[in-house]
């Protein structure tokens with residue numbers, strides 16, 4: 001079976017882990033700060049704060065923007081549930097707006113529609129879904145006009161670019177995940193990026209019990225620290241990331257070429273000024289029954305995935321919180337049609353050829 005995700009773990013990861021174990025410095029240590037700096041530099045941001053996972057990073061990224069109970073935060077309903085849950089962690093209220101059906105990302109026209117009628121929208125939490133940047137030109141223009149805080153959920157988009165600038169450097173803060181299936185990983189892990197020195201200081205307190213100095217705790221904080229072991233893995237992984245992204249892009253191009261004339265497949269759209277890093281290669285299937293196609297793929301050795309099969313406001317958690325009447329037409333259409341095929345860096349050329357052959361061989 002060709003899996004939908006498969007982390008690559010090299011010799012260097014093992015060597016650095018061994019070094020950390022031998023040093024006895026297992027929690028915060030030199031690799032944590034080295035990793036924070038390297039990842040921030042890689043992402044065109046000034047400051048990086050390593051944390052336990054992407055979800056905690058989102059929570060801290062929102063708190064660093066001053067999100068507090070009762071605040072309204074605009075976000076997309078077409079994402080992993082951690083995105084909107086991080087708004088709930090702050091006691092704030094998610095406002096779901098629809099996506100652009102071409103990119104699957106939040107639609108800036110829909111954001112403005114809400115900003116015009118809702119008072120006191122404090123922030124917009126965008127998601128660069130599948131590894132494709134949101135329309136940052138339009139969103140930054142809205143930020144200037146309406147003065148909201150901007151948070152980038154970049155958990156799927158390490159190294160993605162909009163107009164030669166990397167995601168994670170546009171917003172007031174950004175969150176990344178290094179979960180095992182992401183484009184690079186530390187097992188579990190995350191990082192928060194910002195260009196603001198004050199926010200960076202505040203974020204460092206938030207992930208470390210609100211500690212201000214050795215024995216002084218000035219705010220309510222958490223224990224969201226990354227371990228030195230995980231950071232060592234991250235350092236080795238980051239060195240490989242660009243070559244892995246190249247591989248994903250090459251695989252995606254092969255698929256695009258092979259599937260562009262298939263009438264039941266719509267290939268991913270990539271705007272000219274974006275570098276899509278293909279965390280997922282996601283097609284739309286509309287004229288066939290998706291579940292049958294998924295079973296056919298599995299029967300022929302190809303594991304695929306549906307991200308996501310439910311809009312967030314329809315999850316029981318959100319239903320109970322009064323989101324029963326929300327309708328985002330394009331997101332609701334997308335959940336019924338999206339399908340992700342393996343595109344990761346561990347695929348051999350044979351694997352890619354086999355996936356192409358299997359997809360092309362589908363008889364409706």
Ligand SMILES: *Cc1c(COP(=O)(O)O)cnc(C)c1O
Nearest residue numbers: 053054055080082155156177179
């Ligand atoms: C993976 C992911 C998260 C959560 O990251 P974890 O490290 O699993 O906590 C949040 N948002 C999106 C869009 C993700 O893909």
